[in-house]
Amino acid sequence: MQSLMTQKNKDLLLKIGKQWAVIFFVAEIIFFGLTAKGFFTVNVFQIVLFFGTAVMLMAVAELFVIITGGIDLSVGYVMGLSTIIATKLIVYFSASGMPEFWGIFFGIIITLVLGLIPGLINGLLVSRLNVPPFIATFSMLGISHGVSELLLTEGAAKNLPHLANVIGNGHFLYFVKGGGFSFFARPEVARGVKVFELFPNVVVITLIIVAIFAFVLSKTVFGIHTYAIGGNEDSAIRSGINVKNHITKIYMLSSLLASSAGVIYMLKYVTGKADAGASLLLDSIAAVVIGGACLTGGKGTVWRTILGAVIIAVLETGLRILGIPTFDKYIMVGVILILAVLIDRIFPETTYKE
Amino acid sequence: MSYLIETRDITKRFGGLVAVNKVNFGVSPGEVVALLGDNGAGKSTLIKMISGVYPNDGGDILYNGEVVKIHTPIDALAAGIETIYQDLALAENLNVYSNIFLGREKTKKRLGIFHVLDHSYMYDEAVGILKKLDIKIPSLRNNVRTLSGGQRQAVAISRSIYWNAKVLIMDEPTAALGVAQQKQVLDLVNSLKDHGLAIILISHQMHDVFEVADRICVMRRGELVGNLVKKDTTTEEVVSLIVGSEAVS
Numbered sequence: 001m002q003s004l005m006t007q008k009n010k011d012l013l014l015k016i017g018k019q020w021a022v023i024f025f026v027a028e029i030i031f032f033g034l035t036a037k038g039f040f041t042v043n044v045f046q047i048v049l050f051f052g053t054a055v056m057l058m059a060v061a062e063l064f065v066i067i068t069g070g071i072d073l074s075v076g077y078v079m080g081l082s083t084i085i086a087t088k089l090i091v092y093f094s095a096s097g098m099p100e101f102w103g104i105f106f107g108i109i110i111t112l113v114l115g116l117i118p119g120l121i122n123g124l125l126v127s128r129l130n131v132p133p134f135i136a137t138f139s140m141l142g143i144s145h146g147v148s149e150l151l152l153t154e155g156a157a158k159n160l161p162h163l164a165n166v167i168g169n170g171h172f173l174y175f176v177k178g179g180g181f182s183f184f185a186r187p188e189v190a191r192g193v194k195v196f197e198l199f200p201n202v203v204v205i206t207l208i209i210v211a212i213f214a215f216v217l218s219k220t221v222f223g224i225h226t227y228a229i230g231g232n233e234d235s236a237i238r239s240g241i242n243v244k245n246h247i248t249k250i251y252m253l254s255s256l257l258a259s260s261a262g263v264i265y266m267l268k269y270v271t272g273k274a275d276a277g278a279s280l281l282l283d284s285i286a287a288v289v290i291g292g293a294c295l296t297g298g299k300g301t302v303w304r305t306i307l308g309a310v311i312i313a314v315l316e317t318g319l320r321i322l323g324i325p326t327f328d329k330y331i332m333v334g335v336i337l338i339l340a341v342l343i344d345r346i347f348p349e350t351t352y353k354e
Numbered sequence: 355m356s357y358l359i360e361t362r363d364i365t366k367r368f369g370g371l372v373a374v375n376k377v378n379f380g381v382s383p384g385e386v387v388a389l390l391g392d393n394g395a396g397k398s399t400l401i402k403m404i405s406g407v408y409p410n411d412g413g414d415i416l417y418n419g420e421v422v423k424i425h426t427p428i429d430a431l432a433a434g435i436e437t438i439y440q441d442l443a444l445a446e447n448l449n450v451y452s453n454i455f456l457g458r459e460k461t462k463k464r465l466g467i468f469h470v471l472d473h474s475y476m477y478d479e480a481v482g483i484l485k486k487l488d489i490k491i492p493s494l495r496n497n498v499r500t501l502s503g504g505q506r507q508a509v510a511i512s513r514s515i516y517w518n519a520k521v522l523i524m525d526e527p528t529a530a531l532g533v534a535q536q537k538q539v540l541d542l543v544n545s546l547k548d549h550g551l552a553i554i555l556i557s558h559q560m561h562d563v564f565e566v567a568d569r570i571c572v573m574r575r576g577e578l579v580g581n582l583v584k585k586d587t588t589t590e591e592v593v594s595l596i597v598g599s600e601a602v603s
Contacts, residue, residue: 219470221459224448228456231447238407238437239457240428298447 017347021290021304021340025311032318039321046200050268052313053206054079054261058280059287059309060213060302061257064250066288067217067230069297070126070133072251074140075258075284078118079277081144082262086111087157087272090164100163108263115259116252118144123248137251148274157272168267172199202264209260213253214302226250230297282330283312286337294344311336356419358383358552359404359435359521364413366399373399375576376413381521381552386543388555388563388584390596391573397556400573401523404554405437406430431457434520438510438527450494450501451480454513483516484508487542504535511542515549522546523554528562540566560589572596 016023032039058075065072086107093103118140125136151157174182175196176189189195217223228236229243237243258277265276287308293300316329357380366374374396381387391397402408404415406427414421417433424430430437444453452459455476461469480494489508491501498506507527514522524543528536543566547553557563563570563584570587572580572595580595 215468221461221469221471224452224456224459224471227447228445231445234439235445235456238405238427238439240426240431241457298445
């Protein structure tokens with residue numbers, strides 16, 4: 001029996017253990033492919049990504065913070081606040097006679113700029129005043145929620161111009177059999193003629209944002225400093241990295257991404273809601289941990305985090321097709337999160353031993 | 355004698371506690387000075403002022419005979435003052451060459467606008483400096499986590515040398531090492547001395563101190579109580595200064 005657990009076998013097991021998320025993903029796809037009717041279609045694939053946009057953006061936000069060894073609990077309600085601010089601004093702009101496109105454009109820009117503020121406050125509290133990230137961002141969760149409700153006392157955030165719906169629920173490419181392609185605009189066709197819709201706009205926008213942040217984390221000085229701070233904050237300080245500024249930027253980046261998730265929600269559902277992102281906090285942290293990051297910091301990549309987010313999105317869509325209620329998804333995500341942490345314990349990082 | 359780095363009446367207070375009280379201390383090029391003292395004697399605080407981690411509350415730091423302001427680690431690094439901490443030196447989750455370049459990464463331009471990390475340049479440079487110092491590391495692409503204590507020290511030292519250290523501060527460089535690795539590090543210290551570096555060595559290990567130091571400075575309760583040339587002193591004298599003379603008599 002002893003010979004079975006040779007060093008080689010251990011190494012192999014370790015390698016497999018580190019790839020468990022990929023294995024889980026494949027198993028998940030096979031499971032839903034067998035049980036959920038019509039799961040293997042381009043359409044379902046697009047729906048998964050469509051519903052996954054918010055959790056992808058929020059998970060990337062959370063990833064940057066978690067790599068530095070912190071946590072951002074405010075992302076969900078910052079996202080909610082952003083849906084309301086964006087909706088109200090755009091409604092206000094179009095009511096005051098601005099063309100629909102420019103109203104949406106400026107509404108989004110202002111929302112994103114305002115979206116930096118919660119992060120700035122979180123970042124300053126954490127880096128300058130040594131408030132634990134848990135407390136700073138938990139307080140910001142409450143504040144964002146409160147401000148959202150305050151904004152809603154004057155009326156619900158809705159009645160966005162039609163163009164918002166066209167952007168949020170439109171596709172990059174339309175394709176009619178025998179009728180050719182058209183970009184952005186759905187072609188006029190006779191009743192009964194099938195129009196293939198490819199690349200939902202919000203998915204394309206989300207993937208571009210994700211790709212930018214993947215680039216920043218893996219290829220730039222900003223990225224490697226983020227890892228360095230998470231690995232050893234003292235050594236980062238002593239290497240001359242301005243750790244306080246860097247951490248402030250990380251929390252700003254996090255709330256900017258949460259805010260952009262809010263903008264995308266606003267475009268998709270043409271409305272603003274205070275609790276739009278409330279349930280996404282669990283999902284985003286779970287996605288990061290499933291993606292192999294460690295809550296003590298220093299580890300994790302954007303693409304693995306996206307794998308984590310897609311695992312959750314597939315679960316959500318798959319359960320929906322099977323007709324299983326949403327709260328079962330929360331239970332499953334919770335269980336997977338715990339398993340992810342336990343698996344991380346079982347397969348530790350290889351460390352030098354004297 | 356002309357010191358490369360020198361402190362004059364340097365002082366640091368933490369609230370009511372005077373951690374370092376009017377200390378005059380200096381090191382010349384090509385000299386190893388050992389800084390000794392019991393826990394809480396103020397050695398680390400003194401070193402942290404020289405390396406810019408703590409700003410000093412009083413007195414001056416002189417570099418090459420001129421008063422310089424060292425308020426941040428960046429100021430110290432810019433002056434060529436490098437510090438090697440016993441276990442805080444490296445980011446374990448980064449690889450060897452990333453650690454050597456940490457905080458001073460080399461980038462290259464992509465598409466004319468994006469600055470991306472130039473991994474191959476940093477790798478090649480790291481190979482060069484390790485070779486120059488005759489240090490052997492299995493792979494520079496491995497995380498520092500996978501290296502032994504002695505190898506980590508060697509990486510930290512080679513980082514300093516690569517960045518043109520003129521003053522090297524070493525905090526307990528051999529504390530966590532096995533015997534063979536201790537010897538490697540001490541040999542490295544001796545060869546750095548020959549390169550003309552001014553080296554400050556903090557150590558509790560009297561054996562190390564007497565092996566490599568030229569001069570021995572002793573601190574007690576925030577003050578410098580001894581400044582001895584190694585060949586004119588003995589372990590007993592140094593120990594009595596560390597613990598206070600009343601304890602010896």
